[in-house]
Amino acid sequence: MTTLLSTHQLNIRIGNKQICTGLSAGIQAGEVWGLLGGNGAGKTTLLHTLAGLRKPDSGQILYKSELLSGINSRKKARMCGILLQDDESQFPATVMETVLQGRHPHLSLWQWEGEEDEQIAVDALIKTDLAEHKDKNVTQLSGGEKQRLKIATLLVQNPDILLADEPTNHLDLPHQINLLKLLTDRVRSNSQTLLMSLHDLNLVWRFCDKVILLYPDREPETGNTVDLLIPDHLEALYQHPIHCLDTDKGRLFVAA
């Protein structure tokens, strides 16, 4: 088994708030992990730190066997991609131009996208149900369409380590399932790795092999989804009772 992303005794503070203390975790090729915690628990901050967008206070982050702090930004962009939660930084470009930006880490400095890059981009637009919007300006897309475009761009970038901050934001129920299936199938069949923050425990149960629980008042916990998505852990995580109902359709989670 290859460990694609690992942390060792990672400590992160933001402002005067301790987000994570002593997080040690190893995410293997082919695994899908969920990142859970209440509002303000630090999920976004942790994902940004793992993507190299901010520095940890102490501890180590490794991509494969390399320290993240020693990897240059171009190589980092080929190894790791992040779907940001509220990304309003999009230029007024077409959908096709935007999705093609995912190929940039794979091209040399002055190289234009070629036929193969365009084919990869078209394929991602078809898979995310955006092909009919290919020539539209991104400013004309709905919230759900913009979210699907972010997922398409991540697929086109095709890094080994995918980080996603609430990837189901703005998506209707069928798109939530179809897009998470698309991402997780891709990661599993290409021996990549996906760590995503999610608020919907039913989606976590369905798609994640393992989870990181960011508790409000104690050290984070990592383990198998099946072992940690249980009432006492969830109540400690959200400071609110959660019912776990075993049905013929699988386990369902309902806030009391």
Ligand SMILES: Nc1ncnc2c1ncn2[C@@H]1O[C@H](COP(=O)(O)OP(=O)(O)OP(=O)(O)O)[C@@H](O)[C@H]1O
């Ligand atoms: N720039 C900042 N300066 C100080 N504190 C910040 C800053 N950005 C975020 N925080 C605080 O850090 C904590 C963690 O925020 P973060 O966005 O990582 O949480 P989250 O788990 O992603 O929350 P949510 O589920 O609401 O999206 C919050 O209490 C937030 O108010």
